[in-house]
Amino acid sequence: MNTISTAENRAVSRKSEASADEAALTPPVDVLEDAGGITLIADIPGVPKEKLQLNINADTLTIEAELDFAIPDEMQASHAEVGLRRYRRSFTLSKELDTEKVTADLANGVLKIRIPKAAHAQPRRIDVGID
DSSP states (O other): OOOEEESSOSSOOHHHHSGGGOOOBOOOEEEEEETTEEEEEEEOTTOOGGGEEEEEETTEEEEEEEOOOOOOTTOOOSOOSOOOOEEEEEEEEOTTBOGGGOEEEEETTEEEEEEEBOGGGSOOOOOOOOO
């Protein structure tokens, strides 16, 4: 059963995807599902905790982050493959997920978000009595 779907394509219209008309990178995200919920693992290198925002509005999870990468004054970039300094990605969440119990950790440029399934969506065992 699908409990999450991406709200955008890989070839995202970056202008419409970023807030305040700022262009943004779409970070790669792995979504893992088990009986208890889902875990999202996003690669957002160069982002400190202070510049990361996770928001849930209705059934949409949004990841927004800013890179904190400063080039020293005495240096100049001769080649830059990543010209954008923001990440943004949104996901539509299933009603089966308990958005009140979301947890998140950021370490070494990897963001892990855990969203458990709601109690009514958890598998449960039914004991059978003997007559």
